[in-house]
Amino acid sequence: MxxxxxxxxxxxxxxxxxxxxxxxxxxxxxxxxxxxxxxxxxxxxxxxxxxxxxxxxxxxxxxxxxxxxxxxxxxxxxxxxxxxxxxxxxxxxxxxxxxxxxxxxxxxxxxxxxxxxxxxxxxxxxxxxxxxxxxxxxxxxxxxxxxxxxxxxxxxxxxxxxxxxxxxxxxxxxxxxxxxKPLVPAEWTEDVPEVEFDGDGIPTLTLPKTDPPKELQLKVLEEGDGATVESGDTVTVDYQGTSWDTGEVFDESFTKEPLEIATGSVVQGFEAALVGQKVGSKVVVVMPPELAYGTDPEAHALGGQTLVFVMDIQDTAKS
Missing domain, CATH: 3.10.50.40 (Chitinase A; domain 3)
Structure with a gap:
């Protein structure tokens, strides 16, 4: 690309x-x-x-x-x-x-x-x-x-x-x-949402009744055994995005088609969640506004909101 x-x-x-x-x-x-x-x-x-x-x-x-x-x-x-x-x-x-x-x-x-x-x-x-x-x-x-x-x-x-x-x-x-230095998520160990996948692999996320974390954090739900995603790769991934502020799912691909996108073309928190993970892994990541769509609510519909993504990493390739 x-x-x-x-x-x-x-x-x-x-x-x-x-x-x-x-x-x-x-x-x-x-x-x-x-x-x-x-x-x-x-x-x-x-x-x-x-x-x-x-x-x-x-x-x-x-x-x-x-x-x-x-x-x-x-x-x-x-x-x-x-x-x-x-x-x-x-x-x-x-x-x-x-x-x-x-x-x-x-x-x-x-x-x-x-x-x-x-x-x-x-x-x-x-x-x-x-x-x-x-x-x-x-x-x-x-x-x-x-x-x-x-x-x-x-x-x-x-x-x-x-x-x-x-x-x-x-x-x-x-x-x-x-x-x-490259942005690396911290391990998410406290106040981690519950994530359940149904028989079709579609996740349901339940947020805890707490204030959102202030830093980028990630939990590996299931570790894959495929290739490791590197910066600049084009990644095929299913995702579900939820706003911690509203509790609503604002976008997802699990019921549609997986997203194929270069890591450098996404917001910082999303890229950091992908890079270093193995194909076949399922993860949940929380990103503060400054690593998502910014802190200004007027600049983007999701501006100022803490976001949680569930990701199922399906493939990675050099762009």
């Missing part, structure tokens, strides 16, 4: 969702990287880009024009930070500059204003793969050069808005300011 994400500010970069996975071969570990986190390797092209300036400020970039020998994304660490590791699935808050690798011309950049970073989910299904490969397995406080071929950038269509053609490689200089 390809999905364009909006430009976040007048000078901010566009991030596109293109499918693909970072290869395990030909990579080297940055200091502090976990065994499961293997950063993209450096190469002659990325090492040929010279960068100066303070971290967090607009860099001065000198790159060969045109930059050549870019068959796959290359990544070079200019400055290595000593902060947390940016692992797959995390959200990295970054500043970056993007230039056209053929012409050497600037394409776009973030504002480099304090507290005005771009949030990038470290997931190639949601964001530009070359940018993800530059950020993934780096550490907070690092400045990274990423040299990216068209296949990991804007593909055959290029990006006319920023004068990037279909055959143009691109160069990122990325400053990793901070990270937000």
């Amino acid at each position: 390809r999905r364009a994400l909006p430009v976040l500010a007048a000078s901010a970069a566009v991030a596109l969702a293109l499918a693909g996975c970072t290869p395990d071969s030909g990579t080297t570990s940055q200091e502090g990287a976990s065994d499961a986190c293997r950063p993209t390797a450096s190469g002659a092209a990325s090492e040929s880009v010279k960068v100066s300036g303070e971290l967090g400020a607009k860099p001065e970039i000198e790159a060969p024009t045109p930059i050549e020998g870019v068959e796959e994304t290359q990544r070079t660490v200019v400055t290595e930070g000593d902060g947390d590791l940016v692992e797959p699935g995390a959200t990295a808050n970054v500043q970056f500059t993007l230039i056209n690798g053929t012409t050497g011309e600037p394409a776009t950049e973030t504002s480099y204003e304090e507290d005005a970073t771009e949030a990038i989910v470290v997931d190639e299904e949601q964001y530009l793969p070359g940018l993800v490969k530059a950020v993934e397995c780096s550490t907070v406080g690092s400045r990274i050069v990423g040299v990216v071929p068209p296949a990991d950038a804007f593909g055959e269509q290029g990006l006319e808005q920023f004068a990037i053609g279909a055959e143009d490689p691109i160069v990122f200089v990325v400053d990793i300011v901070s990270i937000k």
Whole structure:
């Protein structure tokens, strides 16, 4: 699935969702990287880009024009930070500059204003793969050069808005300011609703007569033995949504057709409930308004409400 994400500010970069996975071969570990986190390797092209300036400020970039020998994304660490590791699935808050690798011309950049970073989910299904490969397995406080071929950038269509053609490689200089780790539900052990499935597998949920929980919590009702759902997957799931505030079921698929949807296309609480679960599992999850449809009742019909979902995870596949 390809999905364009909006430009976040007048000078901010566009991030596109293109499918693909970072290869395990030909990579080297940055200091502090976990065994499961293997950063993209450096190469002659990325090492040929010279960068100066303070971290967090607009860099001065000198790159060969045109930059050549870019068959796959290359990544070079200019400055290595000593902060947390940016692992797959995390959200990295970054500043970056993007230039056209053929012409050497600037394409776009973030504002480099304090507290005005771009949030990038470290997931190639949601964001530009070359940018993800530059950020993934780096550490907070690092400045990274990423040299990216068209296949990991804007593909055959290029990006006319920023004068990037279909055959143009691109160069990122990325400053990793901070990270937000993946959202993981707490185990739900108290005031858990009763869930009963009838002979057709349709659930009935009975809410306890208590105030709703304040945090995202999940209980596995039945654990499956299938593949594990990963961030960016397209998941086939039956669901039933109930408002804790009204006690009413507001939507469900058990009596219709299962929902098939990419995890990145749903509200935060729903995605967090799916990722990490196995196909065949049945779960119940409660999500506060800020992880569902927001806290403003005027912005959405379910705004300000705590929601409970019963889910039956039937399949998962790479998008």
